[in-house]
Amino acid sequence: MFKVDHDKAFARLMRFLAVEGITGQEKAIGEDVAQVIREIGIPGISIRFDDANAKIPLPTQTGNLIVTLPGTAPGPRRLFSTHLDTVPLCAGAVPLRKGKRIVPQGQTALGGDNRTGVAALVTMLAELHAQNIAHAPLTVLFTVREESGLWGARTLDPADLGNPVMGFNIDGGAAQTITIGAVGAERWEVEILGKASHAGVHPERGISATIVAARALADVHKAGWFGKIRKSGKEGTSNVGPVGDAIGRSAGQATNVVTDYVKVQGESRSHDPKFITAITTAYRSAFQKAAKEVRDDHGKSAKVKFKNLRSYYPYHLKDNSPVVQAAQSVGARLGWQTTLKLSNGGLDANWLVRHGIPAITFGAGQHDVHTINEYADLGEFIDGCTFALALAAQS
Secondary structure, eight states, rough: OOOOOOOOOOHHHHHTTOOOOOOTTOOHHHHHHHHHHHHHHHHGGGGEEEEEHHHHHSOSSOEEEEEEEOOOSSOOOEEEEEEEEEEEETTTTTEETTEEEESSSSSSSOOHHHHHHHHHHHHHHHHHTTTTTOOOOEEEESSSSSTTTTTHHHOGGGGGGGSEEEEEOOOOOTTEEEEEOEEEEEEEEEEEEEOOOBBOOOOGGGBBBHHHHHHHHHHHTTTTTTTEEETEEEEEEEEEEEEEOTTSSSSOTTTBOOOOOEEEEEEESSSSSHHHHHHHHHHHHHHHHHHHHBOOOTTBBOOEEEEEEEEEOOOOOTSSSSSHHHHHHHHHTTOOOEEEEEEESOOOHHHHTTTTTTTEEESSEESSSSTTEEEEEHHHOOOHHHHHHHHHOOO
């Protein structure tokens, strides 16, 4: 039904995989993608970067790349999206084609998450232009800082997208697996303020921030609020990440000094927004309780400063929603058996839906992401290109 030039598609994927662009440092890959889009014949006036990087509270080299095309056939505007950035483990990656796969040459991740999506959408644009395929108005979005908090999608201005009625996000393995919902997540951090003293001469005068952290986390674990959580019919997950000082060094700089400061960071996730709050509250309460229990020889206790921020909100599209039906209809026309699923990881679609754009997510061949065993499946990559092209051409 829709043909994709495999050799050119593979060449684009290899080209984009070779351009470094870890999260927050997407300038080079953004400019290269924009250059390739111009090379395939899309006018420069249709290609631009927004100012998302000025809104993101983390150092970010560039904004989201947005390509806006007028329709050559009637119909409401559709959005296609993927993210430009890779995880830091992809720094220095060199792609190597081995048969039906692309793998990293060295001890790095590959970056198929999400250069497969980037190459698939550029291929979609190339085939629409080269084959003169009629399509409704389209917006193609390449976001920044997805891997470090979905920041590009979070901070974009929906008005910049031209009011699309539905969205199609690429991020995953098989194109035939359609994600219609995902968890929400909250990031939290706690600063534990103890009191230093000589650990050999007068340890009783100190208040150990380390012991506060240890007691709090032990209580959280014992109460069933760590890892996979099931309570009263609700499910979620939580994790404790970095534990250190205020600037990322180890908590405590010497064994002969009672540690006076510890910073702990973690996350809470669930498909139920209220249960996300409940998980975070359990951590807050545990740290507050532990702080009161750890005292010096005069009865003075530790203090805690607990902060939390909702990173993204859960969503779940109905099976009969127009965007889900559109994806399934096109899949059927391609002769595929599609599967609907929910994700326990965050996606740019979380924020697209929050911005009022119902969006599904499908894959384009990425596997074992965020590991040195990552690879891109070339057959699945072509499926992703084909699915995007068919969705864009559907009236």
